[in-house]
Amino acid sequence: MVHVGIGYDVHALAEGRKLILGGVEIPHPKGLDGHSDADVLMHAICDAVLGALGEADIGHFFPNTDPRWKGAPSRIFLNEAARLVGFREGKIINVDATVIAQAPKIFPHVHQMKINIAEALELNIQRIGIKATTNEHLGFLGREEGIAAMAVASVDLP
Numbered sequence: 001m002v003h004v005g006i007g008y009d010v011h012a013l014a015e016g017r018k019l020i021l022g023g024v025e026i027p028h029p030k031g032l033d034g035h036s037d038a039d040v041l042m043h044a045i046c047d048a049v050l051g052a053l054g055e056a057d058i059g060h061f062f063p064n065t066d067p068r069w070k071g072a073p074s075r076i077f078l079n080e081a082a083r084l085v086g087f088r089e090g091k092i093i094n095v096d097a098t099v100i101a102q103a104p105k106i107f108p109h110v111h112q113m114k115i116n117i118a119e120a121l122e123l124n125i126q127r128i129g130i131k132a133t134t135n136e137h138l139g140f141l142g143r144e145e146g147i148a149a150m151a152v153a154s155v156d157l158p
């Protein structure tokens with residue numbers, strides 16, 4: 001049976017941080033602030049996969065109070081979500097995500113993001129969708145105060 005999950009995440013942009021999106025370090029004057037590498041795209045996808053399993057959210061598995069995850073690359077969270085799918089004898093069918101960022105341009109990095117996410121989830125790259133949109137200069141995303149991502153995942157579970 002196919003189960004669908006949804007994920008959403010947002011992180012603030014801050015000076016002195018690297019901007020990591022989908023495991024790609026993107027040159028930008030600011031980076032996303034957070035306990036881990038603050039990869040908002042991988043976090044949203046992780047929650048989508050966990051949601052398809054009916055599991056709790058990423059913060060439950062990887063609390064931002066746990067020093068183990070300080071500065072951690074977010075691919076380890078995707079690894080763990082994929083491991084939970086395997087543990088349930090399931091299979092991820094596809095994931096699809098949208099990054100909402102006024103800047104920088106996301107499209108030039110999408111292919112490498114897909115490679116990184118495919119590797120972390122042990123999934124064929126053709127099963128991963130990554131899109132991007134600006135927020136038309138509206139609100140906190142439009143003012144470049146942060147970057148958000150939303151994602152869905154479908155998982156075949158016995």
Ligand code: MG
Pocket residue numbers: 009010011034038039040043
């Ligand atoms: Mg997050």
